[in-house]
Amino acid sequence: MDDQQNALGNFLRARRDLITPERVGIAVSGTRRVPGLRREEVAMLAGVSAEYYLRLEQGRDRRPSTQILESIANALLLDEEARDYLAALATDRPRRRRSHSAVKETVPSGISKLLRTLGKPAFVEGRYMDVLAANSLALALSPRLTAGANRLRDLFLDPAEQVLFSDWEGATRQFIAGFRQSVGADINDPRFIELVGELSLASPRFRALWARQDVKKLQGGRMRFDHPQVGSLDLNHEKLAIPGTGNMMLVILHPDPQSQDAEKLSLLASASLESPHPGELGARSREA
Numbered sequence: 001m002d003d004q005q006n007a008l009g010n011f012l013r014a015r016r017d018l019i020t021p022e023r024v025g026i027a028v029s030g031t032r033r034v035p036g037l038r039r040e041e042v043a044m045l046a047g048v049s050a051e052y053y054l055r056l057e058q059g060r061d062r063r064p065s066t067q068i069l070e071s072i073a074n075a076l077l078l079d080e081e082a083r084d085y086l087a088a089l090a091t092d093r094p095r096r097r098r099s100h101s102a103v104k105e106t107v108p109s110g111i112s113k114l115l116r117t118l119g120k121p122a123f124v125e126g127r128y129m130d131v132l133a134a135n136s137l138a139l140a141l142s143p144r145l146t147a148g149a150n151r152l153r154d155l156f157l158d159p160a161e162q163v164l165f166s167d168w169e170g171a172t173r174q175f176i177a178g179f180r181q182s183v184g185a186d187i188n189d190p191r192f193i194e195l196v197g198e199l200s201l202a203s204p205r206f207r208a209l210w211a212r213q214d215v216k217k218l219q220g221g222r223m224r225f226d227h228p229q230v231g232s233l234d235l236n237h238e239k240l241a242i243p244g245t246g247n248m249m250l251v252i253l254h255p256d257p258q259s260q261d262a263e264k265l266s267l268l269a270s271a272s273l274e275s276p277h278p279g280e281l282g283a284r285s286r287e288a
Helices: 007-017 039-046 050-058 066-075 080-089 109-117 136-141 151-157 159-164 168-183 190-202 204-212 260-274
Strands: 102-105 122-125 131-134 221-227 231-241 249-254 284-287
Touching (some): 007 050, 039 050, 039 066, 066 080, 080 168, 109 122, 122 136, 136 260, 151 168, 151 190, 151 204, 190 204
Antiparallel strands (some): 122 131, 221 231, 231 249
């Protein structure tokens, strides 16, 4: 994959394409061949030579100093999370290669018990957005939230999951940026290569968003669903890190108190008690 061979250069090139000259105070005259900034314009803004910046994008220099990275980050208007990602790509440390032996992502027993007691849709998500465990109300919200499923694969490839999201395009942008932030610079993992390769081939939307190189940690926020049983459902969305598990996250969806959304969620909860789901509270191990 091209991302593996020159991850730093690909990131710089993608972010450069997203910055218009007007945003950085460069006057435009005539027709431009590039959608964003030219290489020499980034070099000028960063205070480095055009030849040196070209070497960075081409992968001929992969160890820029911290000062140069900061200057380039300023030129490209990177936020804090994108700066951290840029620094990780340019680190001198050789990237750790994972073995192909079986790697288990095991949900702690205390978290499994907690899922049963939560009266809100909740599930555990692994590093690659695999669903590792879910309670019955999460499955009532979406049957795709079953243990063993992958949230990225379902969001981009499953029509039933796509129509569940009122703002599907916005959700895809958030998921991609969060996925890239979660994986970081460890792009040699076979699981990562397999998943990105599959989705790049199968989904033009994934392919276009992945090429943007957006990086953003998914934290609290709002998600609006078009549920086939209760209609519009506006929920708060929380992602809480589970200590001692690497990148495992506890995801909880909850309505505002005493809202219509809370009433609708209560209806779903009643329905889920009447028809338990087989995918509840499972755990998944995978080859990596």
